[in-house]
Structure formats: C-alpha cells, structure tokens
Amino acid sequence: MLSYRHAFHAGNHADVLKHVVLLELLAYFNRKDKPWYYIDTHGGGGCYALMSAQAEKNAEFTDGIGRLWAREDLPEPVAAYVAAVRQFNPQGRLLFYPGSPALAMTAARSQDRLRLFELHPADFESLQRTFAAESMRVQVSRSDGFAALKSLLPPPSRRALALIDPPYELKEDYRRAVEVLRDAMRRFPTGTYALWYPMLSRGEARALPGRLAELGAQSWLDVRLAVRSPPRDGFGMFGSGLYIVNPPWVLPARLEAMMPWLVERLALDEGAGFDLEHHIE
Numbered sequence: 159m160l161s162y163r164h165a166f167h168a169g170n171h172a173d174v175l176k177h178v179v180l181l182e183l184l185a186y187f188n189r190k191d192k193p194w195y196y197i198d199t200h201g202g203g204g205c206y207a208l209m210s211a212q213a214e215k216n217a218e219f220t221d222g223i224g225r226l227w228a229r230e231d232l233p234e235p236v237a238a239y240v241a242a243v244r245q246f247n248p249q250g251r252l253l254f255y256p257g258s259p260a261l262a263m264t265a266a267r268s269q270d271r272l273r274l275f276e277l278h279p280a281d282f283e284s285l286q287r288t289f290a291a292e293s294m295r296v297q298v299s300r301s302d303g304f305a306a307l308k309s310l311l312p313p314p315s316r317r318a319l320a321l322i323d324p325p326y327e328l329k330e331d332y333r334r335a336v337e338v339l340r341d342a343m344r345r346f347p348t349g350t351y352a353l354w355y356p357m358l359s360r361g362e363a364r365a366l367p368g369r370l371a372e373l374g375a376q377s378w379l380d381v382r383l384a385v386r387s388p389p390r391d392g393f394g395m396f397g398s399g400l401y402i403v404n405p406p407w408v409l410p411a412r413l414e415a416m417m418p419w420l421v422e423r424l425a426l427d428e429g430a431g432f433d434l435e436h437h438i439e
Contacts, residue, residue, distance in 0.1 A: 164202040164203060164206070164281070164325075166212050166216060166218070167216075167218050168206035168208065168218075168219060168255040168257070169206070169208065169219030169222045169223040169224070169255040170219060170221065171218075171221060171383065171385045171397070171398070172222075172356070172383075172395070172397075173222055173223070173255070174223060174226070174239070174420070174424065175381070175398055175399075175400065175420075176352075176354050176398070176400060177242075177261050178236055178238075178416070178420075179352065179381065179400050179402070179409075179413075180258060180262065180319075180352065181235070181239050181242060181261060181265060182235050182238075182406075182409060182412060183319055183350060183352065183402070183405070183406065183409075184196070184262060184265035184266075184319065185238070185265065186406040186408065186409070187265075187317065187319065187350075188265060188267065190317075191269075192317055193267075193269035193270050193271065193315045193317065194270050194271075194315060194319065195270070195271050195310070195313040195314075195315060195317065195318040196259075196262045196266065196270070196272045196318070196319050196321070197272075197273045197274075197307060197310055197313075197318060197319070197321070198258055198272070198274045198275065198320075198323065199303025199304060199306070199307055199320070199324065200275065200276065200303050200324050201257070201258070201259045201274035201275055201276040201281075201298070202257045202258070202259070202276060202281055202285065203257060203276075203280075203285055203288075204257055204259060204260055204281075204284050204285040204287070204288030205246060205255070205256050205257060205260050205288050206254065206255045206256075206257065207254055208252060208253055208254060219252075219255060221385070221424065221426065222424070223243060223252065223255060224252065225423055226240055226423065227240065227243075227252050229423070233416045233419050233420075234412075234416075235413075235416050236416060236419070236420065239261075242256070242261050242264045242265075243255065243256060243261075245264055258323065259272060259274050259289070259296075260288060262321075263292070266295065271295055271297075272292075272296040272297070273296075273297050273299075273310055274289070274296065274297065274299070275298075275299050275300075275301055275302070275303030275306050276299075276303070277301065277302060277303075279300070282298070282300040286298050303322075304322075304324070304334050304335075304338045307320060307322070307338055307341075307342055308338075308341055308342070311342055311345040311346040312345065312346040312349070316348070318346065318349045318350065319349075319350045319352065320342060320350070320351050320352070321352050321354070322335055322338060322339060322351060322352070322353040323353075326355070326356055326362075326363070332362040332363070332365075332369075335353055335355070336366070336369050336370065336373070339351055339353055339370070339373060343373065343375065343403060348404065349403075349404065350403065350404045350405065351403040351404070352400055352401070352402045353370065353400070353402075354398065354399070354400055355367070355398065355399050355400075356395045356397075356398050357382065357395060357396055357397035357399060358394075358395055358396075359388055359389065359392040359393070360392075367380060367382075367399065367401070373403075375403045375404070376437075376439050377404050377405065377438045378401065378402060378403055378404075378436065378437055378438075379400075379401075379402045379405040379409060379410060379434070379435070379438070380399060380400070380401045380402075380433070380434070380435045381399060381417070381432065381433070381434050381435075382397060382398070382399035382432060383397050383398060383399070383417070383420065383421065384396055384397030384429060384430055384431050384432070385397055385421075385424050385425055385426045385430050386426040386427045386429050386430060387427055387429025388429070396429070405436065405438060407438050409436075410434065410436045413434055414434060417432040417434060418432070
C-alpha cells in the first residue's frame with residue numbers, strides 16, 4: 159500500500175518537532191570536520207508547495223510552521239529551524255515547506271553525503287528533481303528504506319544520522335520500525351538514529367515507546383509533543399515523538415529550555431504538553 163502522501167501534512171506540528179531536532183543533531187555533527195552520512199528511510203517528496211491542493215486540503219501547516227513564521231521571540235533551536243525553512247522562501251512569504259532531506263541538505267557541507275529512499279513513484283520523482291543538481295553528494299533510490307538501511311551501515315566515515323520515519327499506515331510499520339532500529343544498533347552501535355512516531359489512540363502506537371525502551375540502548379532520548387487532548391472518538395493524531403539513540407549530550411538541556419515555549423505556541427487545547435526522558439552515558 160502506497161497511499162500515504164506527506165504533502166497533506168507538510169509543515170504540521172509533527173514536522174516542527176521532527177525538524178527542529180533534526181537540525182539540532184546535524185549542527186552537533188558539524189562541530190567536527192569529519193564527514194557524516196545522513197540516511198533517510200522514507201524521504202518523501204523533497205519539498206512541498208503549501209498552496210497545492212494537497213497541502214491546502216487540511217492546511218495543517220497553519221497550526222505548525224505557520225504559527226512560528228512571523229514570530230521574533232523564537233528560542234535558538236526554533237530560530238535555526240525557521241531560518242532553514244526561509245531558505246526555500248526567499249521572497250519572505252511561506253509558500254514552500256522543505257521535507258527532512260531538504261532541511262538536512264541545508265546543514266550539509268561539501269564533505270557530507272545524503273542517502274535517500276522513497277517507494278512512492280510520484281514522491282520518488284519529486285525527490286529526484288529536488289536533488290538533481292546534487293548528484294555528487296546525494297543518492298536517491300526508489301527502494302524500501304527499511305531494507306536498504308542495513309546495506310549502508312557502518313558508513314565509510316563512521317559518522318551517520320539515520321532518520322527512520324515511516325508513515326505508519328500499516329500495522330506492520332510499527333513492528334518493522336523496531337526491528338530495523340534493533341538491527342541498525344547491532345550493525346553500527348555508535349551511529350545516531352532518530353525514529354519518529356505518531357501519538358495515536360490505536361494500540362500499536364501506544365505500545366511503541368515501550369517497545370523502543372526495551373531495545374536496551376545505552377544512550378537514548380525520547381521527546382514527545384502533544385498539541386491537544388486525545389480525541390474522544392479515538393481517531394486522529396494528537397501529537398508525535400522522536401526516539402533518539404546516541405543523542406548529543408547537549409540535547410536534553412536544549413530541549414528542556416525549548417519545549418515549554420513550543421507547547422505554548424502550538425497548543426490546540428488544554429491537553430497540550432510535552433514529555434522528555436533520556437539517559438546518556
């Protein structure tokens with residue numbers, strides 16, 4: 159099944175959390191000159207037009223990046239994120255939203271490399287077009303990122319960030335996400351892995367954080383942002399989380415300082431809030 163299209167959700171609250179943290183991770187990698195690999199198991203379409211029929215259908219970006227776009231009181235990590243999005247909107251109007259690979263490219267240096275995977279034919283073509291001028295640094299493959307990740311670990315530079323970001327449209331995605339992360343930790347124990355997950359009422363989603371904790375990572379961080387109360391009818395995403403293996407030691411403090419501000423700005427009702435757990439050795 160390939161029905162999921164991220165264009166319907168580009169720039170929403172889940173993207174805000176995911177991309178603020180993504181840029182924090184890559185900024186930490188850039189403290190050293192040694193090259194890094196960025197691996198995206200589900201690369202999506204690359205960049206999304208927010209005035210398209212898909213993006214405007216639910217206009218989820220208005221309660222995500224749209225709430226941050228014109229603010230002047232942004233905490234440092236959020237300011238860096240908004241500045242990166244502005245690179246795709248040089249006229250100053252919020253017309254385009256970059257996906258994870260495009261944002262990662264804003265942090266990439268000449269020595270860094272991106273390896274991107276996408277199965278959906280239309281999104282794959284869009285992803286190819288996005289990086290057509292960067293073929294020396296970026297490889298885009300139409301293949302199953304879950305299966306492909308193992309072939310890239312460990313990378314030649316021994317420095318890598320892998321974003322595992324499936325759509326979770328199938329129950330199977332929950333199981334595979336855990337299995338792929340377990341295998342990656344075995345193949346390349348010192349790699350950094352960021353697994354995004356939705357906060358939903360369905361049983362698979364509720365059980366996922368516990369299953370990730372059972373992987374036994376020595377250093378990990380789990381951050382969750384809820385923008386509203388769980389829906390009474392049980393349908394719909396009310397927040398999202400990122401589980402990170404081998405996070406930078408500075409990340410917990412930076413998130414602790416940022417998350418209360420982000421909750422206040424993105425809240426849709428009184429059920430909004432955040433959780434942050436971590437253990438870093």
